[in-house]
Amino acid sequence: MKYLWTEDRGAGFHFWKLVNQHVFQGQMVVESKLSNQGLLDAIRGLRPEPDDMYYIAFDIVYDNMDIVNKLLELQQLISKYPKQIVLLDVTCFEYIILSFSHLIEWTGTGKKDKIEMRKHILSALNNHKIELEKIENRKTLDYLMGFKRFSTERVLEAITYELTDSDVWSVKGDSMGECWCQDCCVLVNPKKSHCGLGNMSGTEKIDILLKDEEANRIISRISAAECYNTHNHWKIKNRRKRV
Numbered sequence: 001m002k003y004l005w006t007e008d009r010g011a012g013f014h015f016w017k018l019v020n021q022h023v024f025q026g027q028m029v030v031e032s033k034l035s036n037q038g039l040l041d042a043i044r045g046l047r048p049e050p051d052d053m054y055y056i057a058f059d060i061v062y063d064n065m066d067i068v069n070k071l072l073e074l075q076q077l078i079s080k081y082p083k084q085i086v087l088l089d090v091t092c093f094e095y096i097i098l099s100f101s102h103l104i105e106w107t108g109t110g111k112k113d114k115i116e117m118r119k120h121i122l123s124a125l126n127n128h129k130i131e132l133e134k135i136e137n138r139k140t141l142d143y144l145m146g147f148k149r150f151s152t153e154r155v156l157e158a159i160t161y162e163l164t165d166s167d168v169w170s171v172k173g174d175s176m177g178e179c180w181c182q183d184c185c186v187l188v189n190p191k192k193s194h195c196g197l198g199n200m201s202g203t204e205k206i207d208i209l210l211k212d213e214e215a216n217r218i219i220s221r222i223s224a225a226e227c228y229n230t231h232n233h234w235k236i237k238n239r240r241k242r243v
Helices: 010-023 036-044 065-078 093-098 103-107 112-124 138-145 152-163 202-211 213-242
Strands: 002-006 028-032 053-057 085-087
Touching: 002 010, 002 036, 010 028, 010 093, 010 202, 010 213, 036 053, 036 065, 053 213, 065 085, 085 213, 093 112, 093 152, 093 213, 103 112, 103 152, 112 138, 112 152, 202 213
Parallel strands: 002 028, 002 053, 053 085
Antiparallel strands: none
16 A cells, blocks of 8 residues: 655645645545654554555754654654655645745735745745845844744745635645635636636646646655656566566
């Protein structure tokens, strides 16, 4: 069996289920462990069967020591089964949305100050951490200094939620807003809804999101592992036939 385990719940969990459905034809069992601790506990007790593959979506940020400590233990546990457990290179679900190249265009958000801050924050994000020294914009720095407990993940969540604050584009609730994955509607009164789209199917929209740079980078890690395992399985099978 193939499993995708995530710490995400709600909209983030919905996103991973869409990845499974649209990219991997529903071949994986997608499960939420509800928190990074829950994910760690689940892997601690894991004993994979020979044909099992596990893909782990653990949010990685390097300015939160609790997460770093959990990550170190997680990497140790994964090292016992390097061919069967793959740690995905994920910052967080919200970063996938925030960095989406069509985010501002699609949502039609008019929050010019947050749009500007998004640009500076994305340019300062390097190796799972916002490098404050790279930000020169005063308003952005003031915004970041306003967090009582600053961390990269907390900032990415906050600004993503502000830029997707309409119900139809929300990524904060139990699932992603309907405009992310449902067919576009024909609006009788466009003023009642922020929308930068014309007429697109839900499948087309999800396809564009999942092929965007950050989502595609993460998903490609799964695809590469799948191709490697399929190739190895083919070689072993054919070796046995020759014997």
